[in-house]
Amino acid sequence: MSACPTAVVLFLFLSLPSSCSSDDRLVVGKPLSAGGVIVSDGGSFSLGFFSPANSxxxxLYLGIWYNGIPELTVVWVANRETPLTTATGGSGSSVSAPALAVTNTSNLVLSDADGRVVWATNVAAVADTPAGTGGTVATLTNEGCLVLRSPDGTTLWQSFDHPTDSFIPGMKFRFRMTSGGGDRLVSWKSPSDPSPGSFTYGLDQVGNGSRPLWRSTVWTGYRSSIHYMANISAHVYLGVNAGDGEIYMGFSVSDGVSRARYVMSYTGKLRVQSWNNASLRWDELIAWPPNECSRYGYCGPFGYCDNTDGGGAAAAAVPACKCLDGFEPTSSEDWSRGNFSRGCRRRQALTCAPDGFVHVRNRSHDECAAECSGNCSCVAYAYANLNTSTINGDSTRCLLWVGELIDAEKIGVDDEAGDETLHLRLSGLDTGRKKDRRTVKIILPISASVLLTCIFFLICVFKTKAGKGNKQRRRKHKTLAFKEVNAAEGLEFPVVSLKDVIAMTNNFHNSFMIGQGGFGKVYxxxxxxxxxxxxxLHRDSEQGIVEFRNExxxxxxxxxxxxxxxxxxxxxxxxxxxxFEYxxxxxLDAHxxxxxxxxxxxxxxxxxIIKGVAxxxxxxxxxxRLKVIHRDLKASNVLLDEEMRPKIADFGMARTFGDNQQNENTKRVVGTYGYMAPEYALRGKFSVKSDVYSFGILTLEVVSGLKISSSDPILDFENLTVYEGKANDLVDxxxxxxxxxxxxxxxxxIGLLCVQDNPNDRPLMSxxxxxxxxxxxxxxxxxxPAYFPHTNTQVEQRRGNTQNSKNS
Structure with a gap:
C-alpha cells in the first residue's frame, strides 16, 4: 500500500516532463532517469523525480503523483528519508543524474549520479535476468501502485505495501491482530519536506509521536461504513475484511468523484479530500479530529464529548464535555475554566458485590453482563449483536473496559454505523437513587393512564367490528386484482386458489416441506x-403486493x-x-x-453445470426480451433436475434494465455476502458485471468443492494462481x-477473471x-481482487493429501 503527501510540489531543476513515456513499465536495462516520467496505462498517475517547493x-525525490491536474500532488515517495541533492561538488558542481532501474537480481534500485544506492526494494533474488530478455518488470498501475513482478507474473514488491502519508482507492490498509503491527500513514515534516513527520495514522490509533491524538470508534466486526459528504453529494465507503489474523481496510467513493484520498497532514489532521475539476483544487470533505472535544482524552477519565448538543460550526467551536452518569467533575473550578483534563470522579465508590450497571442507550446481553460483573476491575461493557445488522460481520462481540474510561463520546443514533450501548458499572447506592427519582414520575401518571386505557378499549371494540368487514373486502380486492395480471400483461398461466394449495400440502404440514430460507419455506x-x-413467502416479508406482482x-x-x-x-x-417445476x-450447494x-x-x-449456468x-x-440482473446468484439458487442439468432460480431480487442502461444504484443492498461484487456490497452499484462476479465465485466453488463465499473462506488468490498447471491441487x-x-x-x-475488483476488468457472460x-x-x-479471502490451510492440506494418494 502506498501513501500520498498533500503538499504543493514544484519542480526546480526538473520541469514537468513534456516528453512523458507512453509506456507504464520499467524493464531490465532501461532505467528511468531524472527528467523522464512513466505514466500509468489509463493516464491517472505518473512516476518520476520531483523537488518540493522551497526546499x-x-x-530530489522519486515519487508517484496524480497525472493530468495542475496542482502536482504526490501520493508516494520512495526515498523520503534519503533525498538526492540536485548538485554535487561545490562551486563547480554539475547537476546530478539519478536513475531508477530494474536490476538483474529482480530489484528496483534508486541510485545517485555516482552510482551509490540510496533506496532499493531489497526483495530476494528470483534469478539472473539478462538485459533485453523481458524478465522482471516494474509497472505503474492506473490505481497509482508501482508493482514489481517476476518473469512468471508473481508480485515481488508493490508500493501499496509501503505507504507514506496517503490512502487512495485500490489500496488495502492492514493491521495484524497477532503482532499488533500494521500499515501506517506518516505525515510529511512540512509542505517542503517529505521526510517522516510527527503524526501517524494506523488501524490502532492516530498519534502525535507516541502520544495518541485522536481515536475512532471501536471496530466490532462491521464490514463497512458509509459517510455522506453533502458538499459534493457523494458517499465515501470504507470496507473492512478480517481473516488469517489480519484486518484489511479499503475505501472507495461513489460515481462522479474523479479523485479522492485520505491524507495524514503535517498539521496532525487526517483529511479526506476530493479533486474539484471546476475550481482546480482539492476540496476537504471531512477531517479528524473535527474539533477540540474529539481529541483523545480531551474530557479526561469518565468524561465524554457530547456531540448531540447543538451542531455544525457551533458544536465544533464550543466543545461539550460532560460526566458520565454517576460521576461528577473532579474539579468544578477547572471545568468552569474549560480545562477538562482531570475528568470526572465517582459520586459513590464501588464495593463490587452490590454494584450494578446503568443503561446509557440501547440494550444489554446477559452473558456479556455476567462476564463484566464477575470482574471487579471491569468498569463498563458493550454488547454488539452483529448477526442482526444489515451490514455485519459473522458473530457477536462483548467489549469490556478495565480501569479508567477515557475518550468516550456520545453521538447521534444515525451518526455512525456500529455504535453500541455502553453499560457503566456504578455503585448500588447510586443506581438505587436513580430508581427513587423515577418513582414519583411513574406514580403520578398512573390514574390518568387507567382512564385512557378504558377509553382506548371502548374505541377498539367499535373499530374491530368495522375493521373485519374492511379486511375481508381488501383481501377480496387483492385476489381479484391479481387474477387480472394475465390479461393485462399478455401472460398465460393459471392462478391456483389457496384452498387447493392447502389441500395439496395438508395445510402446509412439515412432512411436505423440502427447504427453507430467509424468504420463507418450500413445499x-x-x-x-x-x-x-x-x-x-413469509407473511412479514418486506415484499409488498406490487413487488410480488412485478416478480x-x-x-x-x-x-x-x-x-x-x-x-x-x-x-x-x-x-x-x-x-415452480420440481x-x-x-x-447445487447440497451436493x-x-x-x-x-x-x-x-x-x-x-x-x-458451469456452462449451463453461464x-x-x-x-x-x-x-x-428483458435485460435482467439476477443479484443473488449462488450455489443454493442453482437447482438440478433429474439429469443434473442446472437451472437458475429465485428471482425475488432481480432487476430489469433498459436496452441502453449499463448500471444502477440502490440504497437497499440485498443478496448474499461472499457472492456480492465489491461495488455492490459497498456502494449499492450493480450491473451485469455484478452477476459476473457471483458467477466467478460459484465457478471456483464448483471446481474446488470449497465454500469460497463463506465467512471462513478456505481458498486464496495466491493458491489459485501459484498452482497453475497443477489442477489436482485445487480440484475437489x-x-x-x-x-x-x-x-x-x-x-x-475464468473464475479469477470474473472476480476482479474493477468491474471493467471482468468479462461479459458472452x-x-x-x-x-x-x-x-x-x-x-x-x-x-481487493477483498479476496486469504486463508489457505485446507488448500495446502488438500495438496498434501493428493500427493499422498498418488504415492500410495
Whole structure:
C-alpha cells in the first residue's frame, strides 16, 4: 500500500516532463532517469523525480503523483528519508543524474549520479535476468501502485505495501491482530519536506509521536461504513475484511468523484479530500479530529464529548464535555475554566458485590453482563449483536473496559454505523437513587393512564367490528386484482386458489416441506399429476403486493432451459405463493458442499453445470426480451433436475434494465455476502458485471468443492494462481479420477477473471461462454481482487493429501 503527501510540489531543476513515456513499465536495462516520467496505462498517475517547493538546498525525490491536474500532488515517495541533492561538488558542481532501474537480481534500485544506492526494494533474488530478455518488470498501475513482478507474473514488491502519508482507492490498509503491527500513514515534516513527520495514522490509533491524538470508534466486526459528504453529494465507503489474523481496510467513493484520498497532514489532521475539476483544487470533505472535544482524552477519565448538543460550526467551536452518569467533575473550578483534563470522579465508590450497571442507550446481553460483573476491575461493557445488522460481520462481540474510561463520546443514533450501548458499572447506592427519582414520575401518571386505557378499549371494540368487514373486502380486492395480471400483461398461466394449495400440502404440514430460507419455506406437492415446488413467502416479508406482482410478471416472461420454469401462483389475503417445476436433485450447494453427495457430481457433470449456468446468465443479460440482473446468484439458487442439468432460480431480487442502461444504484443492498461484487456490497452499484462476479465465485466453488463465499473462506488468490498447471491441487478430491486438468484450469482461470475488483476488468457472460467452449484461446492474467479471502490451510492440506494418494 502506498501513501500520498498533500503538499504543493514544484519542480526546480526538473520541469514537468513534456516528453512523458507512453509506456507504464520499467524493464531490465532501461532505467528511468531524472527528467523522464512513466505514466500509468489509463493516464491517472505518473512516476518520476520531483523537488518540493522551497526546499533548501533543493532536493530530489522519486515519487508517484496524480497525472493530468495542475496542482502536482504526490501520493508516494520512495526515498523520503534519503533525498538526492540536485548538485554535487561545490562551486563547480554539475547537476546530478539519478536513475531508477530494474536490476538483474529482480530489484528496483534508486541510485545517485555516482552510482551509490540510496533506496532499493531489497526483495530476494528470483534469478539472473539478462538485459533485453523481458524478465522482471516494474509497472505503474492506473490505481497509482508501482508493482514489481517476476518473469512468471508473481508480485515481488508493490508500493501499496509501503505507504507514506496517503490512502487512495485500490489500496488495502492492514493491521495484524497477532503482532499488533500494521500499515501506517506518516505525515510529511512540512509542505517542503517529505521526510517522516510527527503524526501517524494506523488501524490502532492516530498519534502525535507516541502520544495518541485522536481515536475512532471501536471496530466490532462491521464490514463497512458509509459517510455522506453533502458538499459534493457523494458517499465515501470504507470496507473492512478480517481473516488469517489480519484486518484489511479499503475505501472507495461513489460515481462522479474523479479523485479522492485520505491524507495524514503535517498539521496532525487526517483529511479526506476530493479533486474539484471546476475550481482546480482539492476540496476537504471531512477531517479528524473535527474539533477540540474529539481529541483523545480531551474530557479526561469518565468524561465524554457530547456531540448531540447543538451542531455544525457551533458544536465544533464550543466543545461539550460532560460526566458520565454517576460521576461528577473532579474539579468544578477547572471545568468552569474549560480545562477538562482531570475528568470526572465517582459520586459513590464501588464495593463490587452490590454494584450494578446503568443503561446509557440501547440494550444489554446477559452473558456479556455476567462476564463484566464477575470482574471487579471491569468498569463498563458493550454488547454488539452483529448477526442482526444489515451490514455485519459473522458473530457477536462483548467489549469490556478495565480501569479508567477515557475518550468516550456520545453521538447521534444515525451518526455512525456500529455504535453500541455502553453499560457503566456504578455503585448500588447510586443506581438505587436513580430508581427513587423515577418513582414519583411513574406514580403520578398512573390514574390518568387507567382512564385512557378504558377509553382506548371502548374505541377498539367499535373499530374491530368495522375493521373485519374492511379486511375481508381488501383481501377480496387483492385476489381479484391479481387474477387480472394475465390479461393485462399478455401472460398465460393459471392462478391456483389457496384452498387447493392447502389441500395439496395438508395445510402446509412439515412432512411436505423440502427447504427453507430467509424468504420463507418450500413445499413439495402435486398439481394435475405433476410434481411441483411451492414457495411460500413469509407473511412479514418486506415484499409488498406490487413487488410480488412485478416478480411474477418477470419470471413468467423468462423461458430458458437453464432457468427454473414458473408454473403458477397464488395470492389470497396475506398469503403469497409461487409454484415452480420440481427439481428432484435439490440445489447445487447440497451436493458440492456435502461430503456424502459430492461424489454424485463427477467432473464432466460439474463442467456442464458451469456452462449451463453461464448460458442461463447470458440469456438474462443479453438474449431475453428483458435485460435482467439476477443479484443473488449462488450455489443454493442453482437447482438440478433429474439429469443434473442446472437451472437458475429465485428471482425475488432481480432487476430489469433498459436496452441502453449499463448500471444502477440502490440504497437497499440485498443478496448474499461472499457472492456480492465489491461495488455492490459497498456502494449499492450493480450491473451485469455484478452477476459476473457471483458467477466467478460459484465457478471456483464448483471446481474446488470449497465454500469460497463463506465467512471462513478456505481458498486464496495466491493458491489459485501459484498452482497453475497443477489442477489436482485445487480440484475437489472426490473427482480427481474423472477430472480433465485443462478444463479444470480453464474454469479456475475464468473464475479469477470474473472476480476482479474493477468491474471493467471482468468479462461479459458472452465472453465467458466463448472461453468455456474454446479452450485453445489465450486468456489474460487476472488482477488480484481487493477483498479476496486469504486463508489457505485446507488448500495446502488438500495438496498434501493428493500427493499422498498418488504415492500410495
Amino acid at each position: 533548501t538546498p533543493a532536493k 413439495k406437492a402435486k398439481l394435475d399429476g405433476q410434481e411441483i415446488a411451492i414457495k411460500r 411474477i410478471i418477470l419470471i413468467a416472461r423468462l423461458q430458458h432451459r437453464n432457468l427454473v420454469r414458473f408454473l403458477s401462483c397464488c395470492i389470497e389475503g396475506d398469503e403469497k405463493l409461487l409454484i 427439481m428432484p436433485n435439490n440445489s 458440492i458442499f456435502s461430503s456424502t453427495r459430492k461424489t454424485m457430481l463427477d467432473w464432466p457433470t460439474r463442467f456442464n 448460458r442461463g446468465l447470458l440469456y438474462l443479460h443479453q438474449d431475453s 478430491s472426490s473427482i480427481i479420477n474423472s477430472c480433465t486438468p485443462d478444463e479444470a484450469l480453464l474454469c479456475i482461470h 465472453s465467458v461462454l466463448f472461453m468455456l467452449e474454446n479452450q485453445s484461446i489465450i486468456l489474460p492474467f487476472p488482477n488480484e
